[in-house]
Amino acid sequence: MFEVLDQAIAWLESQLKFKPKSDLDRMRAAFDMAGIDASGIKKIHVAGTNGKGSVCAYLGSMFNEAGLRAGIFTSPYLLRFNERVRIGLDEIADDVLLTLINRIHGFNRRFKAEYGETLAFFELLFLLAMTYFVEEKVDVIVMEVGLGGLLDATNILDYDVSLITSIGFDHMKQLGDTLESIAYNKLGILKPGNHLITTVEAGLHDYFQEHLARLDHVTGVFYTHADVKKIHDLPLVFQHEGETYKVGLLGDFQMLNALLAVKAVGYLFPDIGLDTIKKGLEKATWPGRFERMDPDKLIYLDGAHNSHALDALAKTMPALFPDHQVWVLFSALSDKDIKGMLAIIRRFASKIVLTGFPDPRYVSLLPFKQPGIDYIDDPLEAVDSMKADMDEKTVLLMTGSLHFAGYLSRMLKEAKRR
Numbered sequence: 001m002f003e004v005l006d007q008a009i010a011w012l013e014s015q016l017k018f019k020p021k022s023d024l025d026r027m028r029a030a031f032d033m034a035g036i037d038a039s040g041i042k043k044i045h046v047a048g049t050n051g052k053g054s055v056c057a058y059l060g061s062m063f064n065e066a067g068l069r070a071g072i073f074t075s076p077y078l079l080r081f082n083e084r085v086r087i088g089l090d091e092i093a094d095d096v097l098l099t100l101i102n103r104i105h106g107f108n109r110r111f112k113a114e115y116g117e118t119l120a121f122f123e124l125l126f127l128l129a130m131t132y133f134v135e136e137k138v139d140v141i142v143m144e145v146g147l148g149g150l151l152d153a154t155n156i157l158d159y160d161v162s163l164i165t166s167i168g169f170d171h172m173k174q175l176g177d178t179l180e181s182i183a184y185n186k187l188g189i190l191k192p193g194n195h196l197i198t199t200v201e202a203g204l205h206d207y208f209q210e211h212l213a214r215l216d217h218v219t220g221v222f223y224t225h226a227d228v229k230k231i232h233d234l235p236l237v238f239q240h241e242g243e244t245y246k247v248g249l250l251g252d253f254q255m256l257n258a259l260l261a262v263k264a265v266g267y268l269f270p271d272i273g274l275d276t277i278k279k280g281l282e283k284a285t286w287p288g289r290f291e292r293m294d295p296d297k298l299i300y301l302d303g304a305h306n307s308h309a310l311d312a313l314a315k316t317m318p319a320l321f322p323d324h325q326v327w328v329l330f331s332a333l334s335d336k337d338i339k340g341m342l343a344i345i346r347r348f349a350s351k352i353v354l355t356g357f358p359d360p361r362y363v364s365l366l367p368f369k370q371p372g373i374d375y376i377d378d379p380l381e382a383v384d385s386m387k388a389d390m391d392e393k394t395v396l397l398m399t400g401s402l403h404f405a406g407y408l409s410r411m412l413k414e415a416k417r418r
Helices: 005-014 025-034 052-065 094-115 121-135 179-187 202-213 253-268 274-283 307-320 338-348 379-389 402-417
Strands: 042-047 070-073 085-087 140-144 161-164 195-198 219-222 229-232 236-240 243-247 298-302 325-331 351-354 373-375 394-400
Touching: 005 094, 005 121, 025 094, 025 121, 042 052, 042 253, 052 070, 052 140, 052 253, 052 274, 070 121, 085 121, 094 121, 161 253, 179 202, 195 202, 195 253, 202 219, 236 253, 243 253, 243 274, 253 274, 298 402, 307 338, 307 394, 325 338, 325 379, 338 351, 351 379, 379 394, 379 402, 394 402
Parallel strands: 042 140, 042 161, 070 140, 161 195, 195 219, 298 394, 325 351, 325 394, 351 373
Antiparallel strands: 070 085, 229 236, 236 243
């Protein structure tokens, strides 16, 4: 038994992240053995390359505004492990999390005794979250896919509505190196009788339609940028079907994320009024997603952790700040396409500084230093240096891996408290 939460989390995080698998039989056996019954709870499944966390944030905020208790499971976290498992706007409490990790630890031992193998980190975390949501008797569960979709632990459930956001190149080692192979994995969340709502790129619509046609009684609704009209950037305001929506997050890509969440709520809970939906959208927050970090200067933090997300930023930054110079402080883990990501950043940034951060998977970015791309090893020193040179026509964007965004967010907030 763990008596300290940090030790319990350390044990959970030390488990193998994802075990190789060709089916979900092990996960189904574990779920049955755990005796979790979520059959009476409405469930939403959220897949896609980017935007999943924002969609979950919108859903949570709208459900909270409607007075519904929503269990929300997301990954990864930015500041605290507890962020992964929430009810409404509230993270799971430390004492509850400690109790549940101890229960999952004991369950893992029993599962190994019966089935001859232990469960992976994400499988254990999924069981923990589902146990919590069921015991807390939530009204609805919002479940973010961990990786891909087809063989993801979350895919053992039957969902009332399935959402797929945009699709781009990420986790190619696990999901394949073409958009179609990645899309196939995302579409793996669909089961006969499901309802799909998606904002996937128009170039994949035919592929999606062909896949839906092979399944029994699966309906699909598609939305693209043609279905929304931007009215304002700061704050973000858009129109859809004659209604105007004000969004709590920034960036053109958030229009489709917000619309996806709005359509999911309307489909699953048609009695929730439009005013409630609009208030929920406006109140939604998602730390580390184009989050303003300084009240006096234009300094933003965004965990654009792959080329697809940076492509969106390359469009967003000139739109939000057409008369400003954009400076970028960047760092990422070694498993990312650093060269490709920097090539995208060069399209919209007049100054780029690389930096480091403590993580076992981080490898120094110093070799990427070149004319026009500087390197400062200490991230806080880098922020201070760049901030000192800023004027009213300069925007500083701190971006890269979510792990980098989380570390920098913690350090900046601690420095501010001091």
